[in-house]
Amino acid sequence: MIHKTSWIWDKRFLRHDTGKIQYMFEGGEVVEPCEEFENKHRMTVIKEMIEKSGLAKHLVRQSPYEATEEDLLRIHTKSHIQRVQTECKAGTREIGPEAYASSETEHIARLSAGAVMKAVDTVMKDGEIRKVYAQIRPPGHHASSDQAMGFCFYNNVAVGAAYAIEHYGLERVVILDWDVHHGNGTQDIFYERDDVLVISIHEENYFPLESGQVHEVGQGKGEGYNVNIPVPSMTGDEGYQYVFESIIAPFISQFEPELIIISAGQDANALDPISRLMVTREGFKYMANKMRKLAETHCEGRLIVAQEGGYNLAYLPIATMGVIEGLTGIDVNWKDPHVLPKRKTPTTLFQAVDDVMNYQKRFWKFAEKKSFC
Ligand SMILES: [Zn+2]
16 A cells, blocks of 8 residues: 655744844944845745645645643753743744744744644554655754754654654654754753664764764663764765665664654755755655655654755755655656766865876976975
């Protein structure tokens, strides 16, 4: 039986306002402010892509509900929830490191977390729908139990996983985080638990700088249930495929999850302004397809894809199209103009400089290398 795929979306996600980026120099000189990276247009372009590519007719449209305080308390502290509520009401813009809010943010953040709960209800109760794409904002994976951070207020996938465990009695849930940034909030929340295997693949030495290292493997009962995979810039589609086949698939097969939730930030894409990992639509299609097959093998197809980051308005929808193609198994007949040529063996910078010197040394003089190396 081919399981159906749901698309959870609500136009209220557009009402969360992160404000503008503004650089001020000495003397009060200001560069023309521009929209914050995490903005409502990200949602509009993804929605348009789903509708205009023809994918929408293959998806079952669903609406989210707001997570209650009881739902949030499964993973967040009461003081954190109260702080988010109070600061939003007071109109504070930054209510945690790089977590920009507006007056409506708290409600929309509950809706974002509730969307993952709705996705859990769907894959657990509906016999026909076993795969969900939750198109949500604000994102969640940097939010820890007690802190908002990096555009995130409540940890959406963690709220969903905790709900699946408590409400549906699941014993093993996988959270795979392929956002280009480390899912530090999710790691923090489940660090001492063995019922949620958290795997994060992210750009090395990036954000947050103080977490995401390979030696962070979990603690106490959770030891061995936290996996960090920091990868170098330029990893690309083939590099991701190598990581999925050689590490991620074996982890998931051995853990035998009853549900897989993906923190799906498509900000590892080739044109993203804040990453250098060079993944294309084909790479994202491969990743979602691989996870769909693993879900079919291990957990009766139960797979939830929850949107996290992704900031290039031109390519985010194309990268996300790849995700939905992989999730549904349906290919959109459209040629990606941004497909990258297969890389030759990369040269080092020293080789590149030597090559130029060798061709140009007949015409120009160069300093002895040892004088500046
Ligand atoms: Zn990110």
